[in-house]
Amino acid sequence: MTTITVAEVATAMQQAISEVIENMAFLEALPLSEPVEYAPDEAVFFTRLPIYKPYPAMVGLVMPQSMALKLAGSMMMRDFTMEEDEFEVMDVLSELANMLGGSLLTNLLPNLDAFELGLPECRVISDIEGGKEWENATPFPYELEGEVFLTTWSEGQ
C-alpha cells in the first residue's frame, strides 16, 4: 500500500478544490494556512464520499448552510432557499463531493490503476458539537467569499 502524507493530501486537495469550485461555480476557494477552530454559528451540510479502491478512505465536505445556498445558486444560476431547495442543495453538494474525490485521487496518485468511489451521502447537522462527526479525519479549511468550509480526509472507513 502506498504511504500518503498529510502534506501530499493537502496539496492534492487544494488542486482538487481549485479545479472543482472554479469550474463548477466560478468562485475561488483559498486554503487557510493556520489551523482553525471550526465553529460556524449555523447548521452545516456534511457530505461524505467513500473511497473503496485503492484502499478504504473517506473524503468529507463540511459547509455552512448559507455558503452552500450561495454555492448552489452560483452553479445553477438561480436563488436557492433552505425551505424550498434543501434536497437539491444536497444533490449539488453530493455531486461536488463526487468530483472532489475523483480529482483528489487523480492528483494524489496519478499513476494509479483505476480507483473506485462509492456513492456520496449528505445530511444537515444542526449542532456540530466540536466536529465529532469528523473527529478522526484530517481537516483542511478553506475560505470562500469570506466564510470558512472544511474538506476532510481519513483512511479506513
Added chain:
Amino acid sequence: MKIMIADDSGTARMFIKQCLEISIEEEVEFMEAENGKVALEKLKAEPVDLLVTDLNMPVLDGRELIRRIAGSPKLHGMPIMVITSSGNQARKDELLEMGAGVVLRKPVNPMSIGEGLDLLAVGKDS
C-alpha cells in the same frame, strides 16, 4: 437528434445538458435516467443518437450499462460518452475497450464536451 443522459445526480444531468446544448448545433431532444437500469429500459424502448452516462450510479452502474448495450443487438454500436469522476487513464482504457467512444473526467465544461462530440462525430452539421 436524441440524447440520453444517465446520471444519479440531477445537478450533473442539468449541467451536462446545458453543456450539450451549447456544443450541439442542431435541435436536441433529451431523455434522462437516474440509473443504468432506467436508462437501459428507456433505450430499449427508444434508441437514441448518443448516450451520455456516469459510471457511479445505484441499481445498475455505468460499466454494466455499457456492457449490456454492447451485448444488445438493438443497441450495439450506439455512440457512448462516459462522464465520470473516476476517469483516470487506466479506467479510460478499460471503458474504451468495453465499447465507450469517449471518456471524460468530471468536472466537464462545454469545451471538453464539444471535443468529445468531435471525437464521436456526433452533433456537428457537416
